[in-house]
Amino acid sequence: MTKPVLYGPSYSTYVRSVRLACEEKNVDYDLVEVDIFAGAHQTPEHLARHPFGKVPAFEHGDLKLFETNAITRYINENFEGVDLEPKNVRARAIMAEIIGVITAYAYPCMITHIFIQRVVMPMMGTAADEAVIEAAIPPAKTCAMTLESLIGSNTYLAGDALTRADLMFIPVYDYLSQTQEGKSILADASSLQAWWERVRTRPSVEKTVPKLG
Numbered sequence: 001m002t003k004p005v006l007y008g009p010s011y012s013t014y015v016r017s018v019r020l021a022c023e024e025k026n027v028d029y030d031l032v033e034v035d036i037f038a039g040a041h042q043t044p045e046h047l048a049r050h051p052f053g054k055v056p057a058f059e060h061g062d063l064k065l066f067e068t069n070a071i072t073r074y075i076n077e078n079f080e081g082v083d084l085e086p087k088n089v090r091a092r093a094i095m096a097e098i099i100g101v102i103t104a105y106a107y108p109c110m111i112t113h114i115f116i117q118r119v120v121m122p123m124m125g126t127a128a129d130e131a132v133i134e135a136a137i138p139p140a141k142t143c144a145m146t147l148e149s150l151i152g153s154n155t156y157l158a159g160d161a162l163t164r165a166d167l168m169f170i171p172v173y174d175y176l177s178q179t180q181e182g183k184s185i186l187a188d189a190s191s192l193q194a195w196w197e198r199v200r201t202r203p204s205v206e207k208t209v210p211k212l213g
């Protein structure tokens, strides 16, 4: 069978979500590194895969996809193995809502404005922009408390089984919780903390730990 090809750096949260989906479904794939810190996502070669110059991009045979939500959905539906979507219609809608919260609201404040400023910029020799970090804390708290309320007493974000929503949030939580700001934002989110303790030791999560720096 043709192996899927995933384009993007292994340190990207969105790329990691796709890798998590492949690992959970036991899908063998090739990862082609596209180093966004070196500008490789803006080359004509990569823009042909992703018109918006982002990662990940994905190919399976003659199917070309971009957008993590579409890619993980395809992986789940096209390959055999554990189902990463709830059967229940309501739970599926909540899973989609959570994925929307993570991509539209949580990623910009938790990753772009807190993690990248606090960890990546200094790693690249640039001082963190403290004003950007400061401004990102209130929306990041709103995101954390929204997800805290949605998980409620569930084992996983959208119910009692792991879904694509968990795979979207695992990389974001992992990075955010490595910052002082993240630790303080997550301090009041005890259900999310318990969720993290449950998911962090999954083989898929341990196998995809990013190497930064």
Ligand SMILES: N[C@@H](CCC(=O)N[C@@H](CS)C(=O)NCC(=O)O)C(=O)O
Binding pocket: 012, 013, 014, 015, 036, 041, 053, 054, 055, 056, 066, 067, 068, 069, 103
């Ligand atoms: N909506 C896209 C977002 C992808 C995205 O923002 N990827 C980041 C890396 S985690 C990226 O490509 N950043 C490079 C840039 O914005 O220039 C998706 O869901 O796949």
